[in-house]
Amino acid sequence: MSTVIKGGTVVTADLSYEADVLVEGGKITEIGQNLSGNEALDATGCYIMPGGIDPHVHLEMPFMGTHSADNFESGTRAGLAGGTTMVVDFCLPAPGQSLMEALAIWQQKSGSACSDYSYHMAVTWWGEQVFNEMEEVVGRGINTFKHFMAYKGALMVDDDEMFASFQRCSALGAMPLVHAENGDVVATLQQKLLAEGNNGPEAHSYSRPPEVEGEAANRAIMIADMAGVPLYIVHTSCEQAHEAIRRARQKGMRVFGEPLIQHLTLDDSEYAHPDWDHSAQRVMSPPFRNKQHQDSLWAGLQSGSLQVVATDHCAFTAEQKRFGVGDFTKIPNGTGGLEDRMPMLWTHGIRTGRLTMNEFVAVTSTNIAKILNMYPKKGAVMVGADADLVVWDPNRSKTITANNQQSVIEYNVFEGKEVTGLPRFTLTRGKVSVEESTVKAEPGHGEFVGRDAYPAVNKALSKWKEITAPRKVERKAENMPAGV
Numbered sequence: 342m343s344t345v346i347k348g349g350t351v352v353t354a355d356l357s358y359e360a361d362v363l364v365e366g367g368k369i370t371e372i373g374q375n376l377s378g379n380e381a382l383d384a385t386g387c388y389i390m391p392g393g394i395d396p397h398v399h400l401e402m403p404f405m406g407t408h409s410a411d412n413f414e415s416g417t418r419a420g421l422a423g424g425t426t427m428v429v430d431f432c433l434p435a436p437g438q439s440l441m442e443a444l445a446i447w448q449q450k451s452g453s454a455c456s457d458y459s460y461h462m463a464v465t466w467w468g469e470q471v472f473n474e475m476e477e478v479v480g481r482g483i484n485t486f487k488h489f490m491a492y493k494g495a496l497m498v499d500d501d502e503m504f505a506s507f508q509r510c511s512a513l514g515a516m517p518l519v520h521a522e523n524g525d526v527v528a529t530l531q532q533k534l535l536a537e538g539n540n541g542p543e544a545h546s547y548s549r550p551p552e553v554e555g556e557a558a559n560r561a562i563m564i565a566d567m568a569g570v571p572l573y574i575v576h577t578s579c580e581q582a583h584e585a586i587r588r589a590r591q592k593g594m595r596v597f598g599e600p601l602i603q604h605l606t607l608d609d610s611e612y613a614h615p616d617w618d619h620s621a622q623r624v625m626s627p628p629f630r631n632k633q634h635q636d637s638l639w640a641g642l643q644s645g646s647l648q649v650v651a652t653d654h655c656a657f658t659a660e661q662k663r664f665g666v667g668d669f670t671k672i673p674n675g676t677g678g679l680e681d682r683m684p685m686l687w688t689h690g691i692r693t694g695r696l697t698m699n700e701f702v703a704v705t706s707t708n709i710a711k712i713l714n715m716y717p718k719k720g721a722v723m724v725g726a727d728a729d730l731v732v733w734d735p736n737r738s739k740t741i742t743a744n745n746q747q748s749v750i751e752y753n754v755f756e757g758k759e760v761t762g763l764p765r766f767t768l769t770r771g772k773v774s775v776e777e778s779t780v781k782a783e784p785g786h787g788e789f790v791g792r793d794a795y796p797a798v799n800k801a802l803s804k805w806k807e808i809t810a811p812r813k814v815e816r817k818a819e820n821m822p823a824g825v
Protein backbone atom coordinates (compact mmCIF):
# COMPACT_ATOMS: atom_id res chain seq x y z
CA MET A 342 0.00 0.00 0.00
CA SER A 343 1.55 3.30 -1.09
CA THR A 344 0.29 6.85 -0.86
CA VAL A 345 1.37 9.71 -3.09
CA ILE A 346 0.96 13.32 -2.08
CA LYS A 347 0.53 15.20 -5.34
CA GLY A 348 0.62 18.74 -6.59
CA GLY A 349 2.08 20.50 -3.55
CA THR A 350 5.20 22.45 -2.67
CA VAL A 351 7.65 20.68 -0.35
CA VAL A 352 8.82 23.08 2.36
CA THR A 353 11.74 22.07 4.57
CA ALA A 354 13.93 24.04 6.94
CA ASP A 355 16.23 24.83 3.97
CA LEU A 356 14.25 24.67 0.74
CA SER A 357 10.90 25.11 -0.96
CA TYR A 358 10.28 23.23 -4.24
CA GLU A 359 7.45 21.62 -6.15
CA ALA A 360 7.42 17.84 -5.91
CA ASP A 361 5.27 14.79 -5.24
CA VAL A 362 6.06 12.70 -2.17
CA LEU A 363 5.62 8.92 -2.15
CA VAL A 364 5.03 7.13 1.13
CA GLU A 365 5.23 3.38 1.71
CA GLY A 366 5.61 1.25 4.84
CA GLY A 367 5.49 4.33 7.06
CA LYS A 368 8.51 5.94 5.37
CA ILE A 369 9.13 8.47 2.63
CA THR A 370 10.33 6.36 -0.30
CA GLU A 371 10.55 8.85 -3.16
CA ILE A 372 10.38 12.59 -3.83
CA GLY A 373 10.06 13.70 -7.43
CA GLN A 374 7.84 14.57 -10.37
CA ASN A 375 4.77 12.66 -11.60
CA LEU A 376 4.90 9.94 -8.96
CA SER A 377 2.04 7.50 -8.53
CA GLY A 378 0.80 5.26 -5.74
CA ASN A 379 -2.21 3.15 -4.70
CA GLU A 380 -3.80 6.17 -3.07
CA ALA A 381 -3.36 9.86 -3.94
CA LEU A 382 -3.76 12.89 -1.70
CA ASP A 383 -4.36 16.19 -3.42
CA ALA A 384 -1.93 18.83 -2.14
CA THR A 385 -2.76 21.47 -4.77
CA GLY A 386 -2.17 24.90 -3.27
CA CYS A 387 -0.62 23.34 -0.14
CA TYR A 388 2.80 23.00 1.47
CA ILE A 389 4.14 19.54 2.30
CA MET A 390 6.12 19.95 5.52
CA PRO A 391 7.63 17.69 8.18
CA GLY A 392 4.96 17.08 10.81
CA GLY A 393 5.27 19.28 13.85
CA ILE A 394 7.16 18.00 16.90
CA ASP A 395 6.14 19.34 20.29
CA PRO A 396 9.19 18.94 22.53
CA HIS A 397 7.34 19.77 25.76
CA VAL A 398 4.01 18.23 26.84
CA HIS A 399 2.60 16.82 30.08
CA LEU A 400 -0.02 14.15 29.43
CA GLU A 401 -1.82 12.54 32.35
CA MET A 402 0.84 13.88 34.69
CA PRO A 403 0.38 13.83 38.46
CA PHE A 404 0.89 17.43 39.56
CA MET A 405 -0.29 19.78 42.30
CA GLY A 406 -2.65 17.29 43.90
CA THR A 407 -4.31 16.19 40.67
CA HIS A 408 -3.25 15.07 37.21
CA SER A 409 -3.33 16.83 33.87
CA ALA A 410 -6.57 16.14 32.04
CA ASP A 411 -5.39 15.09 28.58
CA ASN A 412 -3.95 11.60 28.33
CA PHE A 413 -1.75 10.24 25.54
CA GLU A 414 -4.80 9.50 23.42
CA SER A 415 -6.55 12.87 23.59
CA GLY A 416 -3.25 14.75 23.68
CA THR A 417 -1.79 13.16 20.57
CA ARG A 418 -5.16 13.42 18.84
CA ALA A 419 -5.08 17.17 19.54
CA GLY A 420 -1.56 17.33 18.20
CA LEU A 421 -2.48 15.55 14.97
CA ALA A 422 -5.51 17.79 14.43
CA GLY A 423 -3.13 20.74 14.42
CA GLY A 424 -0.36 19.19 12.33
CA THR A 425 1.84 17.91 15.18
CA THR A 426 2.91 14.31 14.57
CA MET A 427 5.13 13.73 17.57
CA VAL A 428 5.27 14.81 21.22
CA VAL A 429 7.98 14.58 23.87
CA ASP A 430 6.48 14.05 27.32
CA PHE A 431 8.13 14.29 30.74
CA CYS A 432 8.49 11.10 32.74
CA LEU A 433 8.18 12.39 36.28
CA PRO A 434 9.33 10.18 39.16
CA ALA A 435 7.94 11.25 42.51
CA PRO A 436 10.74 12.37 44.84
CA GLY A 437 12.27 9.14 46.18
CA GLN A 438 10.84 7.01 43.38
CA SER A 439 13.00 4.88 41.10
CA LEU A 440 13.45 6.34 37.62
CA MET A 441 12.92 2.93 36.04
CA GLU A 442 9.72 2.40 38.01
CA ALA A 443 8.41 5.78 36.80
CA LEU A 444 9.43 4.88 33.25
CA ALA A 445 7.39 1.68 33.41
CA ILE A 446 4.34 3.72 34.44
CA TRP A 447 4.89 6.14 31.55
CA GLN A 448 5.29 3.30 29.08
CA GLN A 449 1.93 1.97 30.14
CA LYS A 450 0.24 5.39 29.88
CA SER A 451 1.61 6.05 26.42
CA GLY A 452 0.23 2.82 24.98
CA SER A 453 -2.83 4.76 23.78
CA ALA A 454 -0.83 7.37 21.82
CA CYS A 455 -2.11 8.07 18.31
CA SER A 456 1.21 9.53 17.16
CA ASP A 457 4.84 8.78 17.94
CA TYR A 458 6.29 10.07 21.19
CA SER A 459 9.43 10.19 23.25
CA TYR A 460 10.23 11.11 26.85
CA HIS A 461 12.47 13.39 28.81
CA MET A 462 13.28 11.99 32.28
CA ALA A 463 12.84 14.36 35.23
CA VAL A 464 15.39 14.40 38.05
CA THR A 465 13.20 15.34 41.03
CA TRP A 466 15.54 14.11 43.76
CA TRP A 467 19.17 13.10 44.04
CA GLY A 468 21.05 10.12 45.40
CA GLU A 469 23.18 7.15 44.41
CA GLN A 470 20.16 5.37 43.00
CA VAL A 471 19.36 8.24 40.63
CA PHE A 472 23.04 8.50 39.66
CA ASN A 473 23.06 4.81 38.73
CA GLU A 474 19.67 4.68 37.07
CA MET A 475 20.48 7.62 34.78
CA GLU A 476 22.77 5.33 32.79
CA GLU A 477 20.01 2.79 32.37
CA VAL A 478 17.63 5.55 31.29
CA VAL A 479 20.08 6.69 28.60
CA GLY A 480 20.35 3.06 27.51
CA ARG A 481 16.58 3.09 26.94
CA GLY A 482 16.86 5.92 24.42
CA ILE A 483 16.19 8.86 26.74
CA ASN A 484 19.06 11.33 26.44
CA THR A 485 17.51 14.38 28.16
CA PHE A 486 16.99 15.02 31.89
CA LYS A 487 14.67 17.73 33.22
CA HIS A 488 15.35 19.75 36.37
CA PHE A 489 12.79 21.95 38.10
CA MET A 490 14.40 24.99 39.73
CA ALA A 491 10.93 25.92 41.05
CA TYR A 492 8.01 24.13 42.80
CA LYS A 493 9.79 24.24 46.14
CA GLY A 494 8.87 21.41 48.46
CA ALA A 495 7.65 19.30 45.56
CA LEU A 496 9.75 18.85 42.41
CA MET A 497 12.47 21.43 42.95
CA VAL A 498 16.13 20.42 43.04
CA ASP A 499 18.84 22.49 44.74
CA ASP A 500 22.03 23.73 43.11
CA ASP A 501 24.18 20.91 44.53
CA GLU A 502 21.76 18.33 43.16
CA MET A 503 21.59 20.11 39.83
CA PHE A 504 25.38 20.34 39.55
CA ALA A 505 25.72 16.64 40.36
CA SER A 506 23.07 15.69 37.83
CA PHE A 507 24.52 17.96 35.12
CA GLN A 508 27.95 16.36 35.62
CA ARG A 509 26.34 12.95 35.32
CA CYS A 510 24.62 14.08 32.08
CA SER A 511 27.98 15.23 30.79
CA ALA A 512 29.55 11.86 31.49
CA LEU A 513 26.65 9.98 29.86
CA GLY A 514 26.36 12.14 26.73
CA ALA A 515 22.95 13.39 27.84
CA MET A 516 21.57 16.94 27.92
CA PRO A 517 19.96 18.58 30.95
CA LEU A 518 16.78 20.64 30.62
CA VAL A 519 15.72 23.21 33.18
CA HIS A 520 12.52 24.88 34.25
CA ALA A 521 14.27 28.14 35.12
CA GLU A 522 12.59 30.02 37.98
CA ASN A 523 14.12 30.76 41.38
CA GLY A 524 11.86 28.58 43.52
CA ASP A 525 12.99 30.11 46.82
CA VAL A 526 12.12 33.64 45.70
CA VAL A 527 8.79 32.45 44.27
CA ALA A 528 7.88 30.74 47.55
CA THR A 529 8.74 33.87 49.54
CA LEU A 530 6.74 36.14 47.24
CA GLN A 531 3.78 33.77 47.34
CA GLN A 532 3.66 33.90 51.15
CA LYS A 533 4.03 37.69 51.15
CA LEU A 534 1.22 38.13 48.61
CA LEU A 535 -1.12 35.79 50.49
CA ALA A 536 -0.35 37.58 53.78
CA GLU A 537 -1.29 40.87 52.11
CA GLY A 538 -4.62 39.41 51.00
CA ASN A 539 -3.61 38.95 47.37
CA ASN A 540 -5.09 35.51 46.79
CA GLY A 541 -6.47 35.81 43.22
CA PRO A 542 -4.95 34.35 40.05
CA GLU A 543 -3.33 37.71 39.21
CA ALA A 544 -1.06 37.18 42.24
CA HIS A 545 0.36 34.12 40.50
CA SER A 546 2.02 36.41 37.98
CA TYR A 547 3.15 38.88 40.69
CA SER A 548 4.88 35.98 42.47
CA ARG A 549 6.89 35.05 39.36
CA PRO A 550 8.36 38.25 37.88
CA PRO A 551 10.78 38.03 34.93
CA GLU A 552 13.78 38.51 37.25
CA VAL A 553 12.96 35.20 38.93
CA GLU A 554 13.30 33.51 35.55
CA GLY A 555 16.33 35.50 34.43
CA GLU A 556 18.25 34.71 37.61
CA ALA A 557 17.55 30.98 37.33
CA ALA A 558 18.43 30.90 33.61
CA ASN A 559 21.76 32.59 34.31
CA ARG A 560 22.46 30.24 37.22
CA ALA A 561 21.62 27.11 35.23
CA ILE A 562 23.82 28.28 32.35
CA MET A 563 26.79 28.81 34.65
CA ILE A 564 26.26 25.46 36.35
CA ALA A 565 26.02 23.73 32.96
CA ASP A 566 29.21 25.42 31.88
CA MET A 567 31.02 24.23 35.00
CA ALA A 568 29.69 20.70 34.36
CA GLY A 569 30.75 20.85 30.71
CA VAL A 570 27.36 20.05 29.28
CA PRO A 571 24.92 21.69 26.86
CA LEU A 572 21.68 23.07 28.30
CA TYR A 573 18.09 23.38 27.10
CA ILE A 574 15.94 25.97 28.86
CA VAL A 575 12.24 25.14 28.62
CA HIS A 576 9.44 27.70 28.33
CA THR A 577 11.67 30.78 27.92
CA SER A 578 9.17 33.56 28.45
CA CYS A 579 11.03 36.82 29.05
CA GLU A 580 13.86 39.06 27.90
CA GLN A 581 15.94 38.38 31.04
CA ALA A 582 16.15 34.65 30.31
CA HIS A 583 16.53 35.23 26.57
CA GLU A 584 19.37 37.67 27.23
CA ALA A 585 21.19 35.03 29.29
CA ILE A 586 20.79 32.51 26.46
CA ARG A 587 22.02 35.00 23.84
CA ARG A 588 25.08 35.84 25.88
CA ALA A 589 25.94 32.19 26.49
CA ARG A 590 25.56 31.31 22.82
CA GLN A 591 27.73 34.22 21.81
CA LYS A 592 30.46 32.76 24.00
CA GLY A 593 30.21 29.43 22.20
CA MET A 594 28.10 27.56 24.71
CA ARG A 595 25.43 25.20 23.47
CA VAL A 596 22.41 26.68 25.23
CA PHE A 597 18.96 26.34 23.68
CA GLY A 598 15.80 28.35 24.40
CA GLU A 599 12.23 27.22 23.92
CA PRO A 600 9.47 29.85 23.79
CA LEU A 601 5.86 28.64 23.96
CA ILE A 602 3.15 29.66 21.53
CA GLN A 603 1.16 30.91 24.54
CA HIS A 604 3.91 33.35 25.59
CA LEU A 605 4.33 34.51 21.99
CA THR A 606 0.66 35.36 21.51
CA LEU A 607 -1.01 35.97 24.89
CA ASP A 608 -0.03 38.61 27.44
CA ASP A 609 -0.38 39.34 31.13
CA SER A 610 -3.63 41.30 30.69
CA GLU A 611 -5.28 37.84 30.83
CA TYR A 612 -4.74 37.90 34.62
CA ALA A 613 -6.59 41.21 34.98
CA HIS A 614 -9.79 39.69 33.57
CA PRO A 615 -12.77 40.27 35.93
CA ASP A 616 -13.80 36.61 35.68
CA TRP A 617 -11.84 34.45 38.18
CA ASP A 618 -12.15 31.33 36.01
CA HIS A 619 -10.81 33.12 32.94
CA SER A 620 -7.69 34.25 34.76
CA ALA A 621 -7.14 30.99 36.65
CA GLN A 622 -7.43 29.01 33.43
CA ARG A 623 -4.42 30.98 32.16
CA VAL A 624 -2.28 30.34 35.23
CA MET A 625 0.92 28.67 34.18
CA SER A 626 4.58 28.98 35.06
CA PRO A 627 6.22 31.13 33.95
CA PRO A 628 3.16 33.39 33.62
CA PHE A 629 2.21 35.34 30.51
CA ARG A 630 4.32 38.49 30.11
CA ASN A 631 3.89 41.95 28.62
CA LYS A 632 4.38 43.01 24.97
CA GLN A 633 8.06 43.89 25.40
CA HIS A 634 8.84 40.33 26.43
CA GLN A 635 6.77 38.99 23.55
CA ASP A 636 8.77 41.14 21.12
CA SER A 637 11.97 39.75 22.60
CA LEU A 638 10.80 36.17 22.00
CA TRP A 639 9.83 36.87 18.39
CA ALA A 640 13.19 38.54 17.82
CA GLY A 641 14.90 35.45 19.24
CA LEU A 642 13.11 33.19 16.78
CA GLN A 643 14.01 35.52 13.93
CA SER A 644 17.68 35.78 14.83
CA GLY A 645 18.14 32.17 15.92
CA SER A 646 18.96 32.90 19.56
CA LEU A 647 15.77 30.94 20.39
CA GLN A 648 15.41 27.76 18.39
CA VAL A 649 12.08 26.03 18.93
CA VAL A 650 8.41 26.68 19.71
CA ALA A 651 6.61 24.33 22.10
CA THR A 652 3.34 24.30 24.06
CA ASP A 653 4.10 22.81 27.50
CA HIS A 654 0.61 21.35 27.02
CA CYS A 655 -0.56 20.66 30.56
CA ALA A 656 -4.35 21.03 30.50
CA PHE A 657 -6.56 21.19 33.57
CA THR A 658 -10.35 21.35 33.62
CA ALA A 659 -12.19 24.39 35.00
CA GLU A 660 -13.03 22.33 38.07
CA GLN A 661 -9.39 21.41 38.66
CA LYS A 662 -8.41 25.08 38.36
CA ARG A 663 -10.96 25.87 41.09
CA PHE A 664 -8.80 24.01 43.64
CA GLY A 665 -7.18 27.43 43.96
CA VAL A 666 -10.22 29.56 44.87
CA GLY A 667 -9.07 31.66 47.82
CA ASP A 668 -5.40 30.65 47.39
CA PHE A 669 -3.72 31.18 44.02
CA THR A 670 -0.82 28.87 44.98
CA LYS A 671 -3.22 25.92 44.75
CA ILE A 672 -4.35 26.61 41.17
CA PRO A 673 -2.84 23.75 39.10
CA ASN A 674 -0.20 25.36 36.86
CA GLY A 675 -0.57 24.72 33.16
CA THR A 676 -2.37 25.51 29.92
CA GLY A 677 -3.24 23.60 26.74
CA GLY A 678 -2.10 24.42 23.23
CA LEU A 679 -1.16 21.23 21.35
CA GLU A 680 -3.84 21.60 18.67
CA ASP A 681 -3.23 25.31 18.18
CA ARG A 682 0.57 25.71 18.15
CA MET A 683 1.09 25.38 14.40
CA PRO A 684 -1.99 27.36 13.22
CA MET A 685 -1.29 30.13 15.76
CA LEU A 686 2.39 30.32 14.80
CA TRP A 687 1.51 30.36 11.11
CA THR A 688 -1.06 33.11 11.66
CA HIS A 689 1.11 35.27 13.93
CA GLY A 690 4.49 34.34 12.46
CA ILE A 691 4.09 33.76 8.72
CA ARG A 692 1.11 35.96 7.94
CA THR A 693 2.66 38.90 9.80
CA GLY A 694 5.99 38.46 7.98
CA ARG A 695 7.92 37.74 11.18
CA LEU A 696 9.07 34.30 10.03
CA THR A 697 9.70 32.63 6.68
CA MET A 698 8.06 29.31 5.88
CA ASN A 699 11.44 27.59 6.17
CA GLU A 700 11.94 29.13 9.61
CA PHE A 701 8.45 27.92 10.55
CA VAL A 702 9.50 24.35 9.68
CA ALA A 703 12.75 24.77 11.59
CA VAL A 704 11.19 25.99 14.85
CA THR A 705 8.18 23.63 14.83
CA SER A 706 10.02 20.49 13.73
CA THR A 707 13.52 20.27 12.26
CA ASN A 708 15.46 22.16 14.94
CA ILE A 709 13.68 20.12 17.59
CA ALA A 710 14.58 16.84 15.89
CA LYS A 711 18.21 17.94 15.64
CA ILE A 712 18.51 19.28 19.18
CA LEU A 713 16.88 16.16 20.65
CA ASN A 714 18.97 13.83 18.44
CA MET A 715 16.32 12.17 16.30
CA TYR A 716 17.02 13.81 12.94
CA PRO A 717 16.46 12.82 10.13
CA LYS A 718 14.15 10.01 11.28
CA LYS A 719 11.94 12.90 12.41
CA GLY A 720 11.84 16.52 11.27
CA ALA A 721 12.74 15.85 7.63
CA VAL A 722 11.09 15.49 4.23
CA MET A 723 13.75 13.14 2.95
CA VAL A 724 13.84 9.65 1.45
CA GLY A 725 14.15 7.21 4.36
CA ALA A 726 12.64 9.55 6.95
CA ASP A 727 9.45 8.59 8.79
CA ALA A 728 6.40 9.72 6.85
CA ASP A 729 5.29 12.15 9.55
CA LEU A 730 3.98 14.86 7.27
CA VAL A 731 1.54 17.69 7.24
CA VAL A 732 -0.08 18.92 4.05
CA TRP A 733 -0.62 22.52 5.05
CA ASP A 734 -3.35 24.62 3.50
CA PRO A 735 -2.29 28.27 3.95
CA ASN A 736 -5.78 29.50 3.07
CA ARG A 737 -7.93 27.38 5.37
CA SER A 738 -9.30 29.40 8.28
CA LYS A 739 -11.19 28.76 11.47
CA THR A 740 -12.06 30.40 14.74
CA ILE A 741 -10.51 28.53 17.64
CA THR A 742 -13.11 27.30 20.09
CA ALA A 743 -13.25 24.70 22.83
CA ASN A 744 -16.52 23.47 21.31
CA ASN A 745 -14.72 21.50 18.65
CA GLN A 746 -11.27 20.88 20.05
CA GLN A 747 -9.73 17.48 20.70
CA SER A 748 -8.48 18.28 24.20
CA VAL A 749 -10.89 17.03 26.86
CA ILE A 750 -11.01 20.31 28.79
CA GLU A 751 -13.96 22.65 28.33
CA TYR A 752 -12.15 25.90 27.53
CA ASN A 753 -9.30 27.07 25.33
CA VAL A 754 -6.84 29.86 26.13
CA PHE A 755 -7.04 30.92 22.46
CA GLU A 756 -10.87 30.93 22.41
CA GLY A 757 -12.21 33.23 19.68
CA LYS A 758 -8.89 33.71 17.88
CA GLU A 759 -9.04 33.49 14.08
CA VAL A 760 -6.37 31.38 12.46
CA THR A 761 -5.53 31.04 8.78
CA GLY A 762 -3.26 28.15 7.88
CA LEU A 763 -4.39 24.65 8.89
CA PRO A 764 -3.64 21.05 7.96
CA ARG A 765 -5.46 19.59 4.97
CA PHE A 766 -3.95 16.17 5.78
CA THR A 767 -1.76 14.98 8.64
CA LEU A 768 0.13 11.72 8.19
CA THR A 769 1.68 9.83 11.07
CA ARG A 770 4.16 7.19 9.87
CA GLY A 771 2.25 7.12 6.59
CA LYS A 772 -1.22 6.79 8.08
CA VAL A 773 -3.60 9.61 7.16
CA SER A 774 -4.94 10.62 10.55
CA VAL A 775 -6.45 13.97 9.73
CA GLU A 776 -8.37 14.95 6.63
CA GLU A 777 -9.54 18.56 6.85
CA SER A 778 -11.67 18.68 10.00
CA THR A 779 -12.06 14.90 10.30
CA VAL A 780 -9.65 13.34 12.77
CA LYS A 781 -9.15 9.61 12.19
CA ALA A 782 -6.39 9.09 14.70
CA GLU A 783 -5.93 5.54 15.91
CA PRO A 784 -5.08 4.97 19.58
CA GLY A 785 -2.07 2.69 19.90
CA HIS A 786 -0.63 3.62 16.49
CA GLY A 787 2.06 5.73 18.15
CA GLU A 788 5.49 4.27 18.85
CA PHE A 789 8.23 5.27 21.23
CA VAL A 790 11.14 7.06 19.55
CA GLY A 791 14.45 6.31 21.21
CA ARG A 792 17.14 8.99 21.12
CA ASP A 793 20.79 8.03 21.45
CA ALA A 794 23.33 9.75 23.65
CA TYR A 795 24.98 12.75 22.04
CA PRO A 796 28.41 12.52 20.46
CA ALA A 797 31.15 13.54 22.87
CA VAL A 798 31.84 16.82 21.06
CA ASN A 799 28.42 18.18 21.98
CA LYS A 800 29.70 19.85 25.16
CA ALA A 801 29.20 23.27 26.64
CA LEU A 802 32.56 24.32 25.30
CA SER A 803 33.60 27.37 27.22
CA LYS A 804 37.32 27.41 28.08
CA TRP A 805 36.66 27.66 31.81
CA LYS A 806 37.77 24.14 32.68
CA GLU A 807 41.09 24.27 30.85
CA ILE A 808 42.02 27.61 32.38
CA THR A 809 41.21 26.67 35.96
CA ALA A 810 41.87 22.92 36.02
CA PRO A 811 42.88 22.31 39.64
CA ARG A 812 46.60 21.91 40.16
CA LYS A 813 47.94 21.21 43.63
CA VAL A 814 50.88 23.43 44.60
CA GLU A 815 53.67 21.40 46.23
CA ARG A 816 55.34 23.39 49.05
CA LYS A 817 58.54 22.69 50.92
CA ALA A 818 58.55 22.49 54.71
CA GLU A 819 60.31 25.87 54.98
CA ASN A 820 57.39 27.50 53.19
CA MET A 821 54.82 26.07 55.58
CA PRO A 822 53.62 27.90 58.72
CA ALA A 823 55.21 26.65 61.88
CA GLY A 824 53.37 24.01 63.89
CA VAL A 825 51.72 22.22 60.96
Ligand code: URP
Nearest residue numbers: 520625626653655674675
Ligand atom coordinates in the same frame (compact mmCIF):
# COMPACT_ATOMS: atom_id res chain seq x y z
O1 URP B 1 2.70 25.77 34.47
C1 URP B 1 3.27 24.88 33.89
N1 URP B 1 4.21 25.15 33.03
N2 URP B 1 2.87 23.60 34.13
C2 URP B 1 3.46 22.43 33.64
C3 URP B 1 4.67 22.02 34.42
C4 URP B 1 5.84 22.86 34.05
O2 URP B 1 6.33 23.63 34.87
O3 URP B 1 6.32 22.78 32.92
Ligand code: ZN
Nearest residue numbers: 402403407408
Ligand atom coordinates in the same frame (compact mmCIF):
# COMPACT_ATOMS: atom_id res chain seq x y z
ZN1 ZN C 1 -3.72 10.45 38.49
Ligand code: ZN
Nearest residue numbers: 520575576626
Ligand atom coordinates in the same frame (compact mmCIF):
# COMPACT_ATOMS: atom_id res chain seq x y z
ZN1 ZN D 1 8.07 24.05 33.73
Ligand code: ZN
Nearest residue numbers: 397399653655
Ligand atom coordinates in the same frame (compact mmCIF):
# COMPACT_ATOMS: atom_id res chain seq x y z
ZN1 ZN E 1 6.31 21.79 31.36
